[in-house]
Amino acid sequence: MKISKNKGAIFSRRWFLIGVPSMVGALLFGLRSTDHQYELADCLRDFFKSNLDASVLMGRKYLEKVPEEGSAAWLVDRVFGGEGLIMSDRFPLLNAQVLRLRQQDFVRGDLIVIDGWLVARTEARLCALAAICSTG
Amino acid sequence: MLAYFEEIPTGSRLEADICIIGAGPAGIAMAKEFEGTDLSVLLVESGGLELDKDTQNLYRGINERGDFKLHKSRFRIFGGTSYVWGGWCAPLDESDFQARAWVKNSGWPIKLADLAPFYRRAQPLFELGPYRYGVDQWNFGTAETLPLDGAKLRHILWQLSPPTVFGTAYLGGLQASKNIRLLLHANATEIATDTLGSSVTRISLQDLHGRKSDVSAGAYVIACGGIETARLLLASSRNQPRGLGNSHDLVGRFFMEHPHPDAGGVVFSVEPDRLRAYYEREFDSGSIILGWGPSAEAQERLGILNCSVALHGSIRHEPSEGMDSLMKLARAIESRRWPDDVGGHVWRVLRDLDNVLRESYMRVTESPVTGFGLIARTEVAPVSSNRLTMSDEKDELGMPRIKLAWNVGELERLTVERTVNLLAQEFGRLGMGRVRINELLLEDNDAWSRNLSWFGHHMGTTRMSNNPRTGVVDANCRIHGMSNLYVASSSVFPTCGYANPTLTIGALAIRLADHIKGLAGAGSLSDG
Numbered sequence: 203m204k205i206s207k208n209k210g211a212i213f214s215r216r217w218f219l220i221g222v223p224s225m226v227g228a229l230l231f232g233l234r235s236t237d238h239q240y241e242l243a244d245c246l247r248d249f250f251k252s253n254l255d256a257s258v259l260m261g262r263k264y265l266e267k268v269p270e271e272g273s274a275a276w277l278v279d280r281v282f283g284g285e286g287l288i289m290s291d292r293f294p295l296l297n298a299q300v301l302r303l304r305q306q307d308f309v310r311g312d313l314i315v316i317d318g319w320l321v322a323r324t325e326a327r328l329c330a331l332a333a334i335c336s337t338g
Numbered sequence: 339m340l341a342y343f344e345e346i347p348t349g350s351r352l353e354a355d356i357c358i359i360g361a362g363p364a365g366i367a368m369a370k371e372f373e374g375t376d377l378s379v380l381l382v383e384s385g386g387l388e389l390d391k392d393t394q395n396l397y398r399g400i401n402e403r404g405d406f407k408l409h410k411s412r413f414r415i416f417g418g419t420s421y422v423w424g425g426w427c428a429p430l431d432e433s434d435f436q437a438r439a440w441v442k443n444s445g446w447p448i449k450l451a452d453l454a455p456f457y458r459r460a461q462p463l464f465e466l467g468p469y470r471y472g473v474d475q476w477n478f479g480t481a482e483t484l485p486l487d488g489a490k491l492r493h494i495l496w497q498l499s500p501p502t503v504f505g506t507a508y509l510g511g512l513q514a515s516k517n518i519r520l521l522l523h524a525n526a527t528e529i530a531t532d533t534l535g536s537s538v539t540r541i542s543l544q545d546l547h548g549r550k551s552d553v554s555a556g557a558y559v560i561a562c563g564g565i566e567t568a569r570l571l572l573a574s575s576r577n578q579p580r581g582l583g584n585s586h587d588l589v590g591r592f593f594m595e596h597p598h599p600d601a602g603g604v605v606f607s608v609e610p611d612r613l614r615a616y617y618e619r620e621f622d623s624g625s626i627i628l629g630w631g632p633s634a635e636a637q638e639r640l641g642i643l644n645c646s647v648a649l650h651g652s653i654r655h656e657p658s659e660g661m662d663s664l665m666k667l668a669r670a671i672e673s674r675r676w677p678d679d680v681g682g683h684v685w686r687v688l689r690d691l692d693n694v695l696r697e698s699y700m701r702v703t704e705s706p707v708t709g710f711g712l713i714a715r716t717e718v719a720p721v722s723s724n725r726l727t728m729s730d731e732k733d734e735l736g737m738p739r740i741k742l743a744w745n746v747g748e749l750e751r752l753t754v755e756r757t758v759n760l761l762a763q764e765f766g767r768l769g770m771g772r773v774r775i776n777e778l779l780l781e782d783n784d785a786w787s788r789n790l791s792w793f794g795h796h797m798g799t800t801r802m803s804n805n806p807r808t809g810v811v812d813a814n815c816r817i818h819g820m821s822n823l824y825v826a827s828s829s830v831f832p833t834c835g836y837a838n839p840t841l842t843i844g845a846l847a848i849r850l851a852d853h854i855k856g857l858a859g860a861g862s863l864s865d866g
Contacts, residue, residue, distance in 0.1 A: 318775055318776070
């Protein structure tokens with residue numbers, strides 16, 4: 203997966219404005235299809251093209267800051283609340299769960315700075331998950 | 339009446355009921371209050387109607403931080419520093435007047451309610467409309483204002499003066515006045531007192547050509563700004579070796595100035611037009627700027643100072659240091675006030691030329707706005723060691739030049755960082771977008787404090803307190819221990835909030851004029 207080397211690229215396409223909700227769907231789609239990380243990354247790339255690059259870059263930066271969260275299983279558990287991910291009929295529920303967690307982060311002030319951007323912890327963890335999957 | 343010092347025979351003694359030294363916004367605001375009364379007023383100004391280099395050089399001094407020059411951040415001309423100002427007007431907050439446990443040396447001896455009537459009266463002075471600083475008092479048409487969580491963030495509203503240049507706006511009225519005499523080119527060099535130092539007997543005046551006279555009055559008001567007021571008091575040491583009003587070594591201490599850091603930027607997740615209340619300035623009922631600041635509750639909970647952030651400079655491509663510097667240079671050209679680090683800004687533009695060119699191209703082609711920069715203005719804590727003293731060097735009039743030793747502390751950096759964080763929380767919660775923080779705010783204090791902009795808000799050097807051990811002037815702006823010497827200046831601010839000081843300077847000046855009129859009416863003008 204080609205990652206942009208341009209540090210400023212993360213938000214140049216206003217990634218977060220459209221990226222995160224779509225990312226949730228992408229991850230769920232990928233996880234539904236397979237639990238093999240390489241195939242998931244391939245699927246994500248097809249879905250989001252350049253936005254995925256930015257997400258992965260952000261995820262890597264997050265993991266540099268918080269290396270102890272570098273486990274896909276742990277991140278899946280935190281982001282999706284340990285719900286079964288493979289069941290396609292649960293997608294709407296899981297999507298709502300991620301958005302709820304993100305909202306909770308903003309209300310509680312659980313933000314983290316990545317490349318200067320103040321993002322919700324849940325957003326950052328989603329990106330970290332994408333980054334881990336992309337290196338599979 | 340208008341007179342020039344050179345027209346007055348040297349050695350003359352001028353007389354008036356009230357002598358006001360300094361014809362900037364404070365001095366002129368006060369003088370206007372006496373218009374048409376039975377009191378004779380002498381308004382003394384060092385400068386003339388045009389800026390003069392030799393006169394301006396009297397302001398030279400040493401700023402040990404080196405990030406702004408003392409003679410470039412204030413103006414010695416009729417109208418004072420209103421010659422160059424941005425026109426941003428806002429009153430101090432109620433909480434700014436209170437003693438706050440987490441801000442050492444905080445607290446005024448007056449409340450917002452005491453000053454509010456004078457804020458209202460000051461509005462026309464700055465050609466502003468009604469005294470309305472609540473966001474709910476304005477009609478933004480179809481533009482939205484955010485339903486903020488009041489435990490975190492609140493709206494801040496500045497009204498914009500044209501900006502009023504006092505030297506232009508009020509010259510005619512003062513010239514035509516029968517009881518106010520405006521004297522230009524006259525520099526106050528010493529305040530003489532009786533042997534006890536309890537009452538002013540005269541003020542020495544001098545010009546750059548060696549002419550000397552003095553003035554005798556019932557009451558004297560020093561209205562020379564946040565630095566020069568303290569300088570004149572410290573230089574008047576004939577009967578009081580430490581200077582006037584300085585029994586407790588407070589004159590010149592607690593210097594404050596608002597740091598204006600580039601705080602980062604925002605990108606919107608909604609159509610920018612929805613949030614135009616935050617970036618447009620012209621509305622049906624007047625010109626304003628709408629921003630945000632930490633609520634009083636958040637300030638206390640987080641242990642921070644007062645602060646404001648506002649949108650600043652639209653972005654079509656993405657935030658970049660080159661564009662930040664280019665905007666600073668553009669603002670400098672607009673305001674006719676050059677930053678000291680011009681070379682640094684030019685270098686940053688060149689180093690980041692690809693982003694600058696892309697952003698410029700997108701502006702020229704009117705690409706849609708995607709975001710804005712954020713500029714902060716934070717309160718600084720009043721710190722005794724931030725002080726001005728007299729240097730060994732003297733100016734052309736024989737007055738010691740000023741040496742300013744001060745710094746911006748960790749609390750100020752933390753205040754801006756946490757304010758931006760609160761804004762990010764609210765932008766995210768409300769689904770409006772995301773906030774970028776200037777990463778210098780996350781570094782050590784030295785790194786961020788070297789990258790601040792300053793706008794000449796000099797305050798605090800003759801602070802107000804009812805206790806002479808903690809303040810130079812009392813609640814009526816009279817110098818403790820002196821019967822007839824007053825200060826009308828931002829130098830009396832014990833704390834400074836986030837608000838640009840000029841409106842408060844005007845309000846305090848009008849309040850002081852009322853006080854002096856009351857004394858005069860009671861026949862006790864020189865009794866304090």
